[in-house]
Amino acid sequence: MADFPQARRTILELGSPFYDAVEAADFPQTILRFRNDRAAAEVGLADIDDDAWLRHFGRFTPLPGSLERPLALRYHGHQFRVYNPEIGDGRGFLFAQLEDGSGRLMDLGTKGSGRTPWSRSGDGRLTLKGGVREVLATEMLGALGVPTSRSFSLIETGEALERGDEPSPTRSAVLVRLNHGHIRIGTFQRLAYLRDAENMARLVDYVLVHLHGDAPGDPVRLLENVVARTARLAARYMAAGFVHGVLNSDNINVMGESFDYGPWRFTPTWDPDFVAAYFDHAGLYAFGRQPEAIHWDVMQLAVALRTLSDAEPLIAALEAFPELYQRAVTDALLWRLGVIPRGEAEDRATIQAIEPALRGEGTAIDGFFFDAFGGVIPDGHGAAFDAARAALAAYRPRGDRTHPYWSGASCSMLIDEVEAIWSAIDQHDDWAPFHAKIAGMRDMGAALA
Structure with missing residues (x-):
């Protein structure tokens, strides 16, 4: 062949x-x-x-x-x-x-x-x-x-x-x-553990050239890339209401791309303490702690890269994570709201008006973003969202609600639905709910895009 x-x-x-x-x-x-x-x-x-x-x-x-x-x-x-x-x-x-x-x-x-x-x-x-x-x-x-x-x-x-x-x-x-x-953060950690500078340099070049599309030879540049990519990943997790469950350093790849799904869940409400894994007794990887957890993992990459670099430029690259995350989470939430960003200060103020209302009211995340897509929060969400309504009034929508998805109900993937889909397969070998759900999620993706 x-x-x-x-x-x-x-x-x-x-x-x-x-x-x-x-x-x-x-x-x-x-x-x-x-x-x-x-x-x-x-x-x-x-x-x-x-x-x-x-x-x-x-x-x-x-x-x-x-x-x-x-x-x-x-x-x-x-x-x-x-x-x-x-x-x-x-x-x-x-x-x-x-x-x-x-x-x-x-x-x-x-x-x-x-x-x-x-x-x-x-x-x-x-x-x-x-x-x-x-x-x-x-x-x-x-x-x-x-x-x-x-x-x-x-x-x-x-x-x-x-x-x-x-x-x-x-x-x-x-x-x-x-x-x-x-290639994971843990791939670099192994070489640091073995004190293998030669293969560490080879790995840095492989990632920079083949995965990041960058010039070889600069471990600090690699860390800067990973910091930016993982800050965006953390932000997108939050906007999606997603809890990975096991954000260990071997589960974070250098592309900032989520993978290796075990005890994941979507949180029904904006609950910072929501935990996906039954064995995460301390809440280390709870919903609200995921940015901190991912930042900590990227710190371990910086420690590993000390094999090839002085500490100061690596520390400077790491210190960019919080600001990059704040920008990324603002953009991610505005994207899910279906509005065009206006400016950094205005956008952050808008998100700061929305998050406390979501957290305090126990609002269903998927339903809220479905209802508010295009920047108008319906009255049914209550007076707690008045400040958010006023802030969003200044925004232009980035699309409209003409896609057929918006005429139905919001798409979610909460644990009860996961279990129902599995039960149909397990008990009756019925794959219809599984395939229907995939079609529904892709429909939602087309509407959001």
Whole structure:
């Protein structure tokens, strides 16, 4: 078979110290449950038929011209602020790299594809429910303007998995995700831990050139890029009402792109203390603490880059995060309100009028932004929003409400709905609510855009 024209294998420039070649699990079945043709079209893969799709993304037959064997990437990371040097790709691998239509390098990575040298006591598998949840998370976040990996493929694999935190045995799956890179903050932390300056410099150049589109050789420039990208990610999480749940440094990539979804949830109201993970007893990654958590992770990148740089310029780059975040969260909230920004001072004052009302009234986030899109807050939201109404009166809408989405009800992705979608699959093998929800989220995304 001829090479796919957009296939790449750029990761091999880094060399064997960065990964381990592995084999995919041999699954009893491969049943296609979701294929993202919209994402596939961007990397030249939309025209392959379902049989070829199952071979490549269920059996992991190599994509011609890309990687000949999957690679489990090596990294360390802080997990709930405790350093762990024993982690890496334990149930996933980098399957292929491709170039999209804009010339950007893209990765196809897996979740649930089998054991690797970093699996420890895990089975390397993914529950079907976990795969369904990740598809729902990425589709909702993409519609809400959050930079995120995209769920590319979900294939049921015919195994019965035992899990201690959910009813077992449960169905199994393998997920493939498409994103702009799997280089994590923890990838840098590992090299700092090993005091490996040579490979640290190689990694800095790889990220700057292939992922950031920048000139090589400047670790401070890399940190500046990551600070700006992650500040935007934190802001977009907040505007979406999203709680990732596990913002460890191994779960933050250097593209500022959300990925690796576990116990995520959307908060129903603007509640800073809302927590997604049942095991986050201290609320470290609560809704309102996510900007702080992401900033802390980026600090760990700065610490790792001390291998190559003096401290002062790294500190200066880090100190830009709060201001960049404030600008980004203002822009993100105005985008969701459907209005055109007016100026930094006016825009911040407007957001400062809205946030306390949202928090104090216990208003449903998705319903509020649906009702107020275009800059007019209906009277039904009460007098607490009077200051916000007055501030928004000066704004021009960036679009109108003619899209059919605005004639229906607001789209949300709260936990009860997630559980209802899963229950239909689990109890009746009914995938209709799942596919209908994806269509609804994409409809919302088109209306917001």
